[in-house]
Amino acid sequence: MDVVLTEWLSVMLRWLHVIAGIAWIGSSFYFIHLDLSLKPNQSLPDGVKGEAWQVHGGGFYHMVKYLVAPARMPDKLTWFKWEAYTTWLSGFSLLVLVYYLGADLYLIDKNVMDLTAPTAAVIAFLSLAVAWLGYEALCRSPLGKHEGALALVGFVFLVALTYGFTKVFSGRGAFTQIGALIGTIMIANVFAIIIPNQKKVVADLIAGRTPDPALGEQGKQRSVHNNYLTLPVVFLMISNHYPLLYATRYNWLIVAIVLLIGPAIRHYYNMRHEGKQEPLWPWAVAALGLITIAWLTMIGDPWIKTGGVTPSFKAAEDIVLSRCSMCHADEPVWAGITAPPHDVRLDNADEIRRHGRLIQIWAVQSRAMPPGNITEMTDQERSTLAAWRAQEAPSWLRCPSFLCGSDQP
Numbered sequence: 001m002d003v004v005l006t007e008w009l010s011v012m013l014r015w016l017h018v019i020a021g022i023a024w025i026g027s028s029f030y031f032i033h034l035d036l037s038l039k040p041n042q043s044l045p046d047g048v049k050g051e052a053w054q055v056h057g058g059g060f061y062h063m064v065k066y067l068v069a070p071a072r073m074p075d076k077l078t079w080f081k082w083e084a085y086t087t088w089l090s091g092f093s094l095l096v097l098v099y100y101l102g103a104d105l106y107l108i109d110k111n112v113m114d115l116t117a118p119t120a121a122v123i124a125f126l127s128l129a130v131a132w133l134g135y136e137a138l139c140r141s142p143l144g145k146h147e148g149a150l151a152l153v154g155f156v157f158l159v160a161l162t163y164g165f166t167k168v169f170s171g172r173g174a175f176t177q178i179g180a181l182i183g184t185i186m187i188a189n190v191f192a193i194i195i196p197n198q199k200k201v202v203a204d205l206i207a208g209r210t211p212d213p214a215l216g217e218q219g220k221q222r223s224v225h226n227n228y229l230t231l232p233v234v235f236l237m238i239s240n241h242y243p244l245l246y247a248t249r250y251n252w253l254i255v256a257i258v259l260l261i262g263p264a265i266r267h268y269y270n271m272r273h274e275g276k277q278e279p280l281w282p283w284a285v286a287a288l289g290l291i292t293i294a295w296l297t298m299i300g301d302p303w304i305k306t307g308g309v310t311p312s313f314k315a316a317e318d319i320v321l322s323r324c325s326m327c328h329a330d331e332p333v334w335a336g337i338t339a340p341p342h343d344v345r346l347d348n349a350d351e352i353r354r355h356g357r358l359i360q361i362w363a364v365q366s367r368a369m370p371p372g373n374i375t376e377m378t379d380q381e382r383s384t385l386a387a388w389r390a391q392e393a394p395s396w397l398r399c400p401s402f403l404c405g406s407d408q409p
């Protein structure tokens, strides 16, 4: 019963999380585009920065932006904040449900660090809070006045955290953790800085006081950070479907590259929406970065040594039966697993052959399965699977040895 309940809760939370995330990022992209595309016009009233004409859904919109505020506060003001708050609340609940309560499968890899589930969950949660405080300190320090330097230090800060997480959690846990951490910083920017500052400005205006321009500047800085972090955070959130990203040797380097590519692409669009000369270097960075990531996922991991292993399906089958089938069977015997995960059955020769490609991705090219190597599969066994797969693969599909080394399947 509780298994079915948590599964349903998980579906509902994920649904909500994705929809709230679309609403949040969508409105944030929209307003950034609007802000950048405003054009000045002589006939606009005082205090207006510019206007933009837009067409959507069968109507024309005439948008104007007031630099500080209109002369008279409108009676009704729409705030954009619940999209962000809902994204975090649903995301954090999902994090607790999947990664903290299911820490043994998803957060912990005993070969990385032998943690108990409660310890892992506490470390994960505290690191979110500590990283946010560190980010706040950076932004408020003298460094916060220098955009470029702050970006560089921020990048090193996030890559160092990622590297640290890969030394504490499973690859998958580390990716989700750094994604959740960046997401938390972004939402804290909305919750603790942007919205409160805007509230103070509105209160000042209503009371007839002149608002402190520093409030707006601080909000703008955080909003720019959020803008540049959007693409990496979405990548990290979907990466847990791709074991070649999170469960390979250079997983932390992959995150570092994504932290370069995402902001670069965002920068291209910011320039384009502002009507400026569109820079081409972001696409060069993106192309080079993606090729490097693909290569990093391929150059293999030290556990695969097919040299000297005689390819044998029987040997491979025995390994899969003893390391995988307790979960991947019609009636799994592993506590807490009630059906073969993702409908992948690995309990007889036919099914094992049929799933050869998936076995290769999840247990040979990467270490994603068994989760956290919970059934203690040895490197020797992975090599035997690799030898079996190498024998099956057409030779033109094999990674050339100058790229992948001679031991690759």
Ligand code: HEC
Binding pocket: 105, 240, 320, 323, 324, 325, 326, 327, 328, 334, 337, 341, 342, 344, 346, 358, 359, 362, 363, 369, 370, 371, 374, 375, 377
């Ligand atoms: C302790 C139980 C357990 C063991 C042992 C285990 N798996 Fe899994 N497997 C899972 C779970 C749980 C998932 C679903 C992961 C998720 O939700 O993303 C999964 C997912 C998969 C998938 C993903 C299918 C897809 O397309 O998303 C493959 C492939 C897979 N396992 C293969 C293997 C192989 C090969 C082995 C043995 C080397 C193995 N598993 C051992 C629990 C297990």
